Amino acid sequence: MEIIHQAARERAEAPFGARGAIVERAAATLGLSVQRTHTLVTEASRVLRLQAPRQRRSDAGNTAVSEEELILISGAMANTRRAGKWMLACTDAIDMLYEAKKLSTRLSPGRVCVLLRERGLHPEQLAAPRTATQMRSDHPNAVGEMDFSVCVLYRTPKGELLMLDPEGEHYKNKLENYTRVMNDLLVRAVYTDHASGAIATRFYLGGETAENALDFLMWVMTQRVDSNGRAMPFHGVPFKIYTDQGSAFKAASFVNFCAALDIKTERHKPRNSQATGQVENAQNLVERGLESRLRFLDPESITMQRLNSLAELWMHHWNGTKKHRRHGMSRYVAWNLIQPAELRIAPTMEIMRALPSTMAQKRQVTSDMRVSFAFKGQGSKEYDLRYISGLSPKDQVYVTVNPFAFPAVRVGVTDMETGEIVWHQVEPVQKDRFGFDVQAPNLGTGEFRAMPATPADERRQAIAAQAYATEAGPATAQQIEAAQRAKAAPYLGQFDPLADIKATQLPTYLPRKGVQHAAAAPTVEAVRLSVAEACKRIRLALGEAYDPGVYAWLTERYGSDGVPEDAAQALIDSRRQAASADVPKTGLRAVGGGA
Incomplete structure (x- = not known):
């Protein structure tokens, strides 16, 4: 080994051209081949750190693939992600884009992946969670979060509530069994108060429907009592409800019910479940804290009534005894810090249950700018909408009852620019003993008052001004009236009404061969x-x-x-x-x- 080390030292100091002789002498001394000796000397030079550092290439750090091309490759791969897996491999992405003339050169997939990672463009890097901002709320009942999730139970045709078997019967290679119970799965509804962290939960059959969401929200807002009849905290009408994009929360009945109770609704963006992370975490707490215990109960003893009783029992236990990490208090203690002005007592359950059937109804605006609306058991009343901007006769509006200011109603008008529904509170029309509006002009005294111009009136005027425009510009009201009285043609000289027909370019059709028809003209014999x-x-x-x-x-x-x-x-x-x-x-x- 000393001979090898000595040869390595000599080779490191020898000039160019004399290194081969040193290796040959060492090979002769050791009785080894020159190739084997060269390998040993090179390895010794590396161990003894006798090798000169490798010179950096002049084009080091440069690549034939541009930044735009790397972004394109990354985007092609990232947009094919499904179930946490990249469906389009890097090799396929490169081949596809190169053949489509989108890449100037074709590099190896390994080199492209290295470049993607160096620039932070690899799909795995882009799949990292987005940054999240922690939000706060001012007081209990300021914001509530609501969510549905599938429970571990399903109902059999006999009415029994049984647990799903995730290991075999309902999942693994037996999808038909899972499909059979899909419509009978129980869903778990969970509501959390953002400030205190208090949790409310119930179970429902029928899936995530607007009816179940409404029933659950009514139950949450109603004050509950424990098994001893003592009134429990955590109730009242929230000021805002934050949810996901579930169909139940987008249903008109749910949205309008919340609007009638002056509850603002907001849904986070799709695929952004961390926005409602509090209620998502509460789902996990209920599943682990309550549903895990159902495995030890007799299946025949589990009914919907008992299940919801157990859910309420667990809810009071969890909210009353478990301290929240954020504020260091139990959830019920934190909720009890609510002030009187912040606690809006919910209407009775009878009134709330009547709201969905007598609210959020579509009404068409009449020619005198009115709508009629009837609240259950209270008769029909008329409401004057002439001073609500953006409305024209025959427009569709939403009408909901205001349970806190009955018989006033809230009229929802769709904003044409944003698509949002803007609500206006409208009082009923007051009528005299003959059924006339007391504010109407008096025909007997010759009193007349024109209705405010509607958007439809303004649009008709703008269209007519354009249709009968002159060289000086859009027509005035007098010019429009004169042109219509003279039955002038609209848009005369402004465009060719046959322009599209004249511009048609028909293809040249090849003549087709046919068969001569055997019929001949009849012979008419002269008289x-x-x-x-x-x-x-x-x-x-x-x-x-x-x-x-x-x-x-x-x-x-x-x-x-x-x-x-x-x-x-x-x-x-x-x-x-x-x-x-x-x-x-x-x-x-x-x-x-x-x-």
């Missing part, structure tokens, strides 16, 4: 006259130019078959032509006809 009748007609037509020899000639030619009517007419025509040309008579000549 035949007797020789005497024919001569009579000819004499009457020719007068003195009639030749008596015609009778003999016709008899010889046609005989008893009769003279065709067209032949007689042709003979008359020929004799007239001969007479007009002063051609001397040279005898008779047959013209037309048939034997």
Whole structure:
């Protein structure tokens, strides 16, 4: 080994061209091949750190793939992610984009992945969670979060509540069993108060529906009592509810119910469940803290009533005993810090249950800018909408009852720019003993008041001004009236109404071969006259130019078959032509006809 080390030292100091001789001498001394000795000397030089540092390439750090091309490759891979897996491999992405002429060169997938990671463009780097901002709320009941999730129970045809078997019967290779119970799965509804962290939960059949969401929200807002009849904290109407994009929360009945109770609703963006992370974590707490215990209960003893009783029992236990890490208090103690102005007592359950059936109904605005609305058991009333901006006759509006200011209603008008529904509180029309609006102008005194101009009026005016525009610009109201009275054509001279037809470029069609149709025109046989009748007609037509020899000639030619009517007419025509040309008579000549 010393010989190898000495040869490595000598080679490191030897000039260029003399290193081979040193390796050959060491090989002869050791009795090894030159190749093997060269390998040993090189390895010793590395261990003894005798090798000169490798010179950095002049083009180090440069690549043939541009930044834009790397972004394109990254985007192609990132947009095919499904179930946490990249469906499009890097190799396939490179091949696809190169053949599509989107890449200037084709690098190896390994090198491309290295470049993607160096620039932070690799799909795994882009899949990192987005940064999240911690939000706060001012007091209990300021904001509530609500969510549904599938429970571990399902209902059998017999009405029993059984637990799903995640290991075999309902999942692994037995999807038909899972499909069979899908419609009978229980869902777990969870509501959390953002400030205190208090949790409310119940179970429902039928999935995540608007009906279940409404029932759960009503139950949450109603004050509950424990098994000893003591009133429990955590109730009242929240000021805002924050949810995901579930269909139940987007249903008109749910949104309008919240609007009637002056609850602002907001849904986070799709695929952003961390926005409602508090209620998502509460789902996990309920599943682990409550549902995990159901495994030890007799399945035949589990009913919907008992299940919800257990849920309420667990809820009071958790909120009353477990300290929250954020504020260091139990959730019920934190909720009890609510001030009187912050606690809005919910209407009775009877009123709340009546709201969905008598609210959020569509109404069409009449020509006098009114809508009618009837609250259950209270009769129908009319509401004047003339001073609500953005409305025209025959527009559709939403009408909901205001349970805190009945008989006033809230009228929802869709904003054309944002698509949001803007709510206006409207009082009912006051009527006299004859049923007239007490604010209406009096016809007997000649009092008249024009209705405010509606958006439809303004649009009609703008269209008419354009239709009857002059060289000076849009038509005035007087010009429009004059043009319509004169029945002038709208848009006259502004465009060619046949422009699209004239601009049509038809393709050149190749003639197609066909088969001659066998049908022929029908033959019409001319009417035949007797020789005497024919001569009579000819004499009457020719007068003195009639030749008596015609009778003999016709008899010889046609005989008893009769003279065709067209032949007689042709003979008359020929004799007239001969007479007009002063051609001397040279005898008779047959013209037309048939034997």
